Amino acid sequence: MSTHSQDQAWAARAAAGDRDAFRAIYRAHVRPVYWIAHGILGSAPDAEDVAQETFTVAWRKLPGLQLAGESLLPWLATICRFQAANRLRVLRRDRDNTANALDDALPDTVSVEDQVISLALAERIAAEVGLLDEIDREIFRLCAVEGYAYQVAAAELGVSHAVVRNRLSRVRTRLRGAVQEVRDA
Structure with missing residues (x-):
């Protein structure tokens, strides 16, 4: 979905x-x-x-x-x-x-330009997260959004600590690229 x-x-x-x-x-x-x-x-x-x-x-x-x-x-x-x-x-x-x-x-004051950039950034991040496969999305949600420790997220998802660490690193790299695209635009 x-x-x-x-x-x-x-x-x-x-x-x-x-x-x-x-x-x-x-x-x-x-x-x-x-x-x-x-x-x-x-x-x-x-x-x-x-x-x-x-x-x-x-x-x-x-x-x-x-x-x-x-x-x-x-x-x-x-x-x-x-x-x-x-x-x-x-x-x-x-x-x-x-x-x-x-x-x-x-x-x-609130800068309208900054807010347009912030909204574009938020939308780009949401879109990029939506493109992740299910396990990466769950790892991102648990660790980056909800603040779970890698080991706790690994236990909840039934994967190893290394899987969580490596996948989250790739997701963060991907999201940094998306953020940079919005800032460069």
Whole structure:
């Protein structure tokens, strides 16, 4: 099943209240959403918060979503950008109201160009992950997305530690190439 049709199936089930389907959506898209937020905010803790807020909003909005054969990622990226912009406003307001804690590194605006690149990057990564064979996709999900140790992922998948390490290395190399293509474009 393609990533887009899988997204459609999960979205339909999640819209009907299926929490397992929503967890599948989360696992499939949390990393690209996080990196979009991080690109806007430049802070890992704020990006984590915004990623969580994005999925909270998505859960509430799923019942009204009309998904016409598309990935959920562009929709999630849009929610993420709005949540990140809101977070920036709050951070700027707090910065402006706190004379002792000025943070000059805080961006004053959200760059539309950077966000188009972030969305293109997230879509390219999602597409590239969708092209992986099933075992590579599972290794990537377990290790890169969910943070499993190689040995734990190997045990769950019934393969050796070396298989996980080697395949994940190849997947990361492939994804770095995809990222570089988007940056060079």
